Amino acid sequence: xxxxxxxxxxxxxxxxxxxxxxxxxxxxxxxxxxxxxxxxxxxxxxxxxxxxxxxxxxxxxxxxxxxxxxxxxxxxxxxxxxxxxxxxxxxxxxxxxxxxxxxxxxxxxxxxxxxxxxxxxxxxxxxxxxxxxxxxxxxxxxxxxxxxxxxxxxxxxxxxxxxxxxxxxxxxxxxxxxxxxxxxxxxxxxxxxxxxxxxxxxxxxxxxxxxxxxxxxxxxxxxxxxxxxxxxxxxxxxxxxxxxxxxxxxxxxxxxxxxxxxxxxxxxxxxxxxxxxxxxxxxxxxxxxxxxxxxxxxxxxxxxxxxxxxxxxxxxxxxxxxxxxxxxxxxxxxxxxxxxxxxxxxxxxxxxxxxxxxxxxxxxxxxxxxxxxxxxxxx
Amino acid sequence: xxxxxxxxxxxxxxxxxxxxxxxxxxxxxxxxxxxxxxxxxxxxxxxxxxxxxxxxxxxxxxxxxxxxxxxxxxxxxxxxxxxxxxxxxxxxxxxxxxxxxxxxxxxxxxxxxxxxxxxxxxxxxxxxxxxxxxxxxxxxxxxxxxxxxxxxxxxxxxxxxxxxxxxxxxxxxxxxxxxxxxxxxxxxxxxxxxxxxxxxxxxxxxxxxxxxxxxxxxxxxxxxxxxxxxxxxxxxxxxxxxxxxxxxxxxxxxxxxxxxxxxxxxxxxxxxxxxxxxxxxxxxxxxxxxxxxxxxxxxxxxxxxxxxxxxxxxxxxxxxxxxxxxxxxxxxxxxxxxxxxxxxxxxxxxxxxxxxxxxxxxxxxxxxxxxxxxxxxxxxxxxxxxxxxxxxxxxxxxxxxxxxxxxxxxxxxxxxxxxxxxxxxxxxxxxxxxxxxxxxxxxxxxxxxxxxxxxxxxxxxxxxxxxxxxxxxxxxxxxxxxxxxxxxxxxxxxxxxxxxxxxxxxxxxxxxxxxxxxxxxxxxxxxxxxxxxxxxxxxxxxxxxx
Numbered sequence: 001x002x003x004x005x006x007x008x009x010x011x012x013x014x015x016x017x018x019x020x021x022x023x024x025x026x027x028x029x030x031x032x033x034x035x036x037x038x039x040x041x042x043x044x045x046x047x048x049x050x051x052x053x054x055x056x057x058x059x060x061x062x063x064x065x066x067x068x069x070x071x072x073x074x075x076x077x078x079x080x081x082x083x084x085x086x087x088x089x090x091x092x093x094x095x096x097x098x099x100x101x102x103x104x105x106x107x108x109x110x111x112x113x114x115x116x117x118x119x120x121x122x123x124x125x126x127x128x129x130x131x132x133x134x135x136x137x138x139x140x141x142x143x144x145x146x147x148x149x150x151x152x153x154x155x156x157x158x159x160x161x162x163x164x165x166x167x168x169x170x171x172x173x174x175x176x177x178x179x180x181x182x183x184x185x186x187x188x189x190x191x192x193x194x195x196x197x198x199x200x201x202x203x204x205x206x207x208x209x210x211x212x213x214x215x216x217x218x219x220x221x222x223x224x225x226x227x228x229x230x231x232x233x234x235x236x237x238x239x240x241x242x243x244x245x246x247x248x249x250x251x252x253x254x255x256x257x258x259x260x261x262x263x264x265x266x267x268x269x270x271x272x273x274x275x276x277x278x279x280x281x282x283x284x285x286x287x288x289x290x291x292x293x294x295x296x297x298x299x300x301x302x303x304x305x306x307x308x309x310x311x312x313x314x315x316x317x318x319x320x321x322x323x324x325x326x327x328x329x330x331x332x333x334x335x336x337x338x339x340x341x342x343x344x345x346x347x348x349x350x351x352x353x354x355x356x357x358x359x360x361x362x363x364x365x366x367x368x369x370x371x372x373x374x375x376x377x378x379x
Numbered sequence: 380x381x382x383x384x385x386x387x388x389x390x391x392x393x394x395x396x397x398x399x400x401x402x403x404x405x406x407x408x409x410x411x412x413x414x415x416x417x418x419x420x421x422x423x424x425x426x427x428x429x430x431x432x433x434x435x436x437x438x439x440x441x442x443x444x445x446x447x448x449x450x451x452x453x454x455x456x457x458x459x460x461x462x463x464x465x466x467x468x469x470x471x472x473x474x475x476x477x478x479x480x481x482x483x484x485x486x487x488x489x490x491x492x493x494x495x496x497x498x499x500x501x502x503x504x505x506x507x508x509x510x511x512x513x514x515x516x517x518x519x520x521x522x523x524x525x526x527x528x529x530x531x532x533x534x535x536x537x538x539x540x541x542x543x544x545x546x547x548x549x550x551x552x553x554x555x556x557x558x559x560x561x562x563x564x565x566x567x568x569x570x571x572x573x574x575x576x577x578x579x580x581x582x583x584x585x586x587x588x589x590x591x592x593x594x595x596x597x598x599x600x601x602x603x604x605x606x607x608x609x610x611x612x613x614x615x616x617x618x619x620x621x622x623x624x625x626x627x628x629x630x631x632x633x634x635x636x637x638x639x640x641x642x643x644x645x646x647x648x649x650x651x652x653x654x655x656x657x658x659x660x661x662x663x664x665x666x667x668x669x670x671x672x673x674x675x676x677x678x679x680x681x682x683x684x685x686x687x688x689x690x691x692x693x694x695x696x697x698x699x700x701x702x703x704x705x706x707x708x709x710x711x712x713x714x715x716x717x718x719x720x721x722x723x724x725x726x727x728x729x730x731x732x733x734x735x736x737x738x739x740x741x742x743x744x745x746x747x748x749x750x751x752x753x754x755x756x757x758x759x760x761x762x763x764x765x766x767x768x769x770x771x772x773x774x775x776x777x778x779x780x781x782x783x784x785x786x787x788x789x790x791x792x793x794x795x796x797x798x799x800x801x802x803x804x805x806x807x808x809x810x811x812x813x814x815x816x817x818x819x820x821x822x823x824x825x826x827x828x829x830x831x832x833x834x835x836x837x838x839x840x841x842x843x844x845x846x847x848x849x850x851x852x853x854x855x856x857x858x859x860x861x862x863x864x865x866x867x868x869x870x871x872x873x874x875x876x877x878x879x880x881x882x883x884x885x886x887x888x889x890x891x892x893x894x895x896x897x898x899x900x901x902x903x904x905x906x907x908x909x910x911x912x913x914x915x916x917x918x919x920x921x922x923x924x925x
Contacts, residue, residue, distance in 0.1 A: 080889045104873035107623040243608040
């Protein structure tokens with residue numbers, strides 16, 4: 001038991017059902033001799049006892065720990081609770097497997113998982129960026145997934161070594177001000193944006209992980225020389241930089257810029273919030289690298305001792321119901337075969353999107369970063 | 380605190396000539412406690428170095444190769460200019476709310492502290508959304524500002540507005556504790572209020588101003604949310620950008636920040652050394668208020684205008700977001716809009732904030748005694764380590780604690796539990812409690828302590844009945860600073876909170892990172908309301924003897 005306030009659990013009986021202390025129900029993985037453990041918990045008790053008296057955290061500590069469930073898994077999620085939470089709740093409803101989730105930015109969670117190593121409480125990692133997955137894969141922290149899972153998704157959306165699988169996709173789009181630009185006059189390639197007529201009119205988020213992933217894909221498809229030339233050209237053309245995709249969509253609606261490079265659903269969310277927004281999505285045609293598909297990926301940690309329920313969860317995320325939910329409620333592209341894309345967005349197989357080897361995005365991120373820095377876009 | 384007066388019963392030093400002079404030796408028991416505390420605060424730093432660098436030259440080459448130069452200069456430039464601005468604004472605000480007849484003084488005293496609770500990214504988003512060309516200001520009033528809220532001036536403005544309370548709270552606490560007699564005699568001799576302030580009050584509050592300014596400086600050095608959104612390329616922004624791509628460079632850059640912090644601490648200690656400190660006289664009547672006369676309106680405009688800009692503008696923007704969500708047409712925005720979902724995060728935020736604030740004060744108080752009452756090397760060393768933790772980005776401290784706690788036997792049982800999370804907060808924000816605690820210890824009159832001892836009061840009783848009541852205002856100010864900082868803390872909370880435990884800051888971050896501004900708005904409004912209630916309960920109520 002890792003219960004931090006053992007002596008309190010019978011004294012304080014404030015039921016706070018939403019509150020779960022993750023490690024309670026987990027079996028002890030450290031396997032210490034019993035005597036050591038007793039001493040350890042005595043220390044813990046002494047320490048936390050003092051703390052509790054001071055803190056009056058009794059209310060927090062008072063939640064019940066007795067409801068034993070068949071099994072329980074821990075998920076670290078780089079997708080926010082707003083997007084993935086409802087699906088995880090549904091999984092628990094259907095299977096009885098408790099899911100406990102830690103939400104944070106994907107790169108931070110990747111660093112945390114790396115720091116925890118084989119002591120990680122996490123069984124499943126859900127990453128918003130392939131880069132973070134690549135980092136963990138490179139450090140040999142991910143477990144290979146079974147064929148039955150990998151087969152459900154086209155091979156181009158999974159790791160070649162089978163350590164992670166794509167759950168849903170976001171497509172890189174050109175978002176533009178529809179009052180200022182007619183559909184016929186839109187640029188047909190992301191490379192057109194270095195033309196003089198777009199001078200000072202385009203917004204990008206150069207430090208955002210989706211932009212970094214996009215540039216890495218561009219390097220793979222178009223080569224380093226052309227990519228560097230494009231980055232330098234964008235800088236020379238007075239491109240305006242923002243912290244993230246949302247800021248770009250807001251800037252377009254304020255009239256600060258006319259075009260922006262974002263992921264498709266940021267504009268869909270803006271439209272849902274206010275149907276009168278002037279921003280509109282455009283997907284670059286002709287297999288342009290500007291229409292890259294980025295995946296949200298899921299993997300099982302190699303340190304997990306709950307492999308079966310973990311794989312069940314990933315399987316569940318790929319069911320028709322889950323994929324439909326991701327499409328209809330989150331505006332994401334479903335990746336498992338046979339589910340329609342959201343709203344009236346073009347189906348995946350009709351978009352001639354480039355198929356960058358997403359798995360290698362992890363290894364090459366550092367070089368991409370250097371190239372972006374070299375162009376002066378980050379400053 | 381029982382050890383404070385240890386070893387002093389038999390061999391009291393001869394009564395010093397000046398009553399504020401420090402005795403030369405600290406009690407040994409207190410020094411041992413100081414060493415333990417120093418070790419606690421040193422743990423993350425030591426772990427950082429040991430884990431990432433096998434040899435010193437590795438560390439050195441990581442620092443030199445990671446192009447620290449230009450971003451470091453920008454960091455220092457931003458931190459010093461924000462510091463100066465906050466020192467001016469915070470001091471003015473503290474004087475207005477404690478010494479004048481400004482309109483709405485009591486309310487202003489509470490709300491003036493609140494901008495500190497705004498997560499910097501919320502404040503930045505609000506300012507971009509309001510003042511940018513085409514923003515809310517233009518939408519609502521048709522005023523086109525024609526500016527792009529970005530770069531140095533944007534970062535300077537936003538950070539100044541949310542961090543002046545670092546100066547305001549300690550200075551206000553000091554002003555309240557200051558004896559009225561001096562000011563009263565000075566003004567009864569016909570001095571102009573401003574002259575009284577300059578010649579009598581100001582020398583007594585410089586310590587508090589310096590303390591607060593140092594906190595501002597260190598906060599800006601470690602700040603990430605606002606500089607990232609406002610595109611000002613500081614060292615923290617570089618640390619975040621390279622954290623996954625080149626972790627060694629990120630760690631090396633973090634250590635540079637720690638060095639900056641420790642330098643600042645040393646400079647500040649030297650600057651405040653051997654000041655003539657007038658001690659608190661204990662209970663006293665209400666202070667004589669300066670009647671502002673025809674300046675009353677202007678001063679009121681300034682005070683409320685500053686709070687308006689720093690607090691009401693961001694709150695108005697987040698309320699606007701919440702309103703858009705409540706009236707929105709799509710269910711995706713409606714989800715999670717119910718306030719019921721915010722109840723548990725609100726409780727957690729309050730308990731964590733109050734818990735960390737109280738623990739922080741208790742932990743730093745022995746060090747405050749060592750540095751403020753005794754001339755102790757241990758104290759100086761512990762003080763530098765405590766304050767240094769404030770300049771490290773929260774993410775770096777969190778990761779260091781993850782690694783350290785999982786590798787130290789027994790401690791791994793505390794991993795991702797409340798005690799470890801509180802510990803992380805204390806390591807990160809202890810500096811904020813520290814300076815207030817030092818100011819409070821300095822303010823206890825020696826003659827009162829001596830009188831209590833000669834009447835036979837034991838150490839504990841002296842501490843409880845004589846010292847603590849006199850230190851209360853400044854300690855409350857320190858508590859308030861830690862409380863507000865913890866309430867908005869993100870990186871350590873995300874990584875170290877017991878799994879499934881939500882705070883309001885997490886809710887705001889989670890919703891706004893996906894563009895669900897309605898939910899972010901509602902949670903932000905809740906955070907500010909909670910901060911107002913707690914700041915009043917924990918801090919202002921104890922500071923103001925109104």
